[in-house]
Amino acid sequence: MNDFAGPVFRPDDAAYDTERAGLNLAAEHRPALVVGAVGADDVVAAVRGAAATGRAVGVLATGHGPAVAAGDDGVLIATRRMDQVRVDPARRTAVVAAGARWRHVLAATTPYGLAPLNGSSPSVGAVGYTLGGGAGLLGRRYGYAADHVRRLEVVTAEGELRRVTADSDPELFWALRGGKDNFGVVAEMEMDLFPVGRLYGGGLYFPGEATADVLHAYAQWTRTVPEEMASSVLLLRYPDMDLPGQLAALRGHFVTHVRIAYSPDTPTRTADGERLIHPLRALGPRLLDTVRDMPYADVGTIHHEPVNASYVSYDRNLLLHHPDPAATDTLLTLAGPDAGAPFLAELRHFGGAYARPPETPNAVGGRDAAFSLFTGTGAATTDRAARDTLHRKLTPWATGGANLNFLGVEDATPAGVRTAYTDDAFTRLRRTKSTWDPNNTFRLNHNIPPA
Ligand SMILES: Cc1cc2nc3c(=O)[nH]c(=O)nc-3n(C[C@H](O)[C@H](O)[C@H](O)COP(=O)(O)OP(=O)(O)OC[C@H]3O[C@@H](n4cnc5c(N)ncnc54)[C@H](O)[C@@H]3O)c2cc1C
Structure with a gap:
């Protein structure tokens, strides 16, 4: 397996540890070989070499979404050099x-x-x-x-x-x-x-004491907004310490962070956006309010998510119907400022065009969801159990589905992966897998087993 234009790394190589690492270390890859692919030919050579020796093939781009760690029977294709x-x-x-x-x-x-x-x-x-x-x-x-x-x-x-x-x-x-x-x-x-050249977007960072009002108002407000309005709420207690990239105003606070991204085809975007989010701003003072007219190039600032640091996050996800006051209270009790929750919880507004079948059909599931609930926590069993209690208590409002991208390592199981698809799509995916990957070479993932 030396037919590569890019570098290859074996466990004894000095750069092996750097090459196999991604953002989320909940699944740590330790493959027999990492191929630092620089082009499609390297990918072809890596897959052929692995298939010939019965090894599994995994892909590491950034490490934001690990599922199953590559072990010593695996070949990992690191694609970070292919960024054109x-x-x-x-x-x-x-x-x-x-x-x-x-x-x-x-x-x-x-x-x-x-x-x-x-x-x-x-x-x-x-x-x-x-x-x-x-x-x-x-x-x-x-x-x-x-x-x-x-x-x-x-x-x-x-x-x-x-x-x-x-x-x-x-x-x-x-x-x-x-x-x-x-x-x-x-x-x-x-x-x-x-x-889309510009957005009216940013974050409304409410303090903990406003959380109950904000969550109930947000659930109601999302029933009224047009499809051009994307939003979510993150419930998170910021550590009381200086962290790289952390906004000083949020340090040590429980924050209810409403994220806004409004994108109509109209020159009156700012005025319309201001009018649309007025009911949220009227809920009370914010620790920080960054919602403004912005070039689309700045879209990545809206959620204010971690950049480049490695961490361990056990992610889980549940698709929901529109939350009623009882669902909102459940979220508040288990993830609000008084809960002491050892996890972050994000409620993201879906619906709109997500719910419509695309022009060229595809396997994406969960189109019936009005919201996605995403949670992330550390490795401790007690933390994961607290998070699972929230998911369990919200099941009366759940669609039964999940969003594949937001599933974590614990749901890299047949039952977990199954939730990301409709029954028909899952059956069809398994059939297609039998045709294109009957030996399940691509199994270091949220796996669809061959039929
Ligand atoms: C901070 C953060 C924000 C996020 N925001 C969103 C969001 O807004 N919307 C959303 O839908 N998801 C979101 N996600 C989830 C994200 O889309 C998934 O985790 C996605 O799988 C990450 O892909 P990656 O290549 O960056 O990560 P990696 O961990 O490198 O790869 C994840 C999976 O993608 C596969 N993969 C990567 N490249 C290829 C390739 N070239 N060919 C075949 N398979 C490949 C890998 O095999 C692996 O199983 C977010 C995740 C994080 C951590």
Whole structure:
């Protein structure tokens, strides 16, 4: 396996530990070999070499979404060197290489007044995010990122580099968009861009004592807003210490952070946005209020998420119907300022275009959700148990589904993965997996077993 243009790393190599590490260390990769791919040929060589020796193949782009750690029977393809982005402003498309992060994509597209369907964090990998669905700040308006993929260059389990479109391989194209990394390694993705040059967005950071009012008002307010309004609420106690990138005004506070991203096609964006969020601002003083007219290039500041530090986070996710006052009280009791909750909880508004089937159907599930609840906590069993109590108590309002991108390592089980799809889609995904990866070479993931 020495046929690579990029570097390779074995456990005894000095740079092995750096190369196998990503953001979230909840699953730590320790593969037999890490291939630092610099192009599709390296991916082909890595998959062929692994398949020939019966090894599993995993992909590490940024480490934001680990599922199953690669062990010594695995080959890990590190794609971070493949971060190229090409924009075609006339066709309103971008071609994004395997390891490009959203910040690379934003830097390439926003000078043309064009926006990708990126998520909240500019550090997340564009391809992994999109294959898992991709719920972003323009999603209520345009749908999932996966709904707007035109073409994928995929290295299949046989080690063949294949150009996959709706016409060339309809079944594989359907499965890749939502089935994530179960069907191949995507070397390159072509996707649509949208003419959104500016946003009215930012954060309303309310203090803990306002949480009950804010949560109840927010649940009501989201029933009234147009599809151009994306929002979420994060409940989080900030540590009382200086952390890199932490806003000083939030230090040591329990914060109810309402995130706003309003994106209409209108020059009166600021005035409309101000009017729309007035009922939230009227709830009381904020520790910080960063909602403003901004270039789309600054979209990554809205959620104020961690940048580049490594951490351990056990993530879990539940899709919900619109929360009524009892659901909101449950969230308040178990994750509010008096709960002492050892986890963060984020409620994200879905609906709108997420709920509509895309022009070219795909495997993405959860389209019936009005909200997503995301939680993240540390490794301690007691912390995870406290988080699970919240999920359990919210089941009366749950759709029964989950969002694949927000599932963590504990849900990398057959039952956990199953929740991300409708019954029909899951059956069809398993059939497609039998065709394209019958030996389950791509199993270091939220796995869809071959039928
Ligand atoms: C701070 C933060 C913010 C987030 N915000 C959002 C959000 O707004 N919306 C949303 O939908 N999700 C969001 N996510 C979840 C994120 O989309 C998923 O975790 C996604 O899988 C991350 O992909 P990655 O490549 O960055 O991470 P990695 O951990 O490197 O990869 C995650 C998975 O993607 C697969 N993958 C990556 N690249 C490829 C490829 N080229 N071919 C095949 N498979 C590949 C890998 O095999 C792996 O299983 C967020 C996560 C974090 C930590």
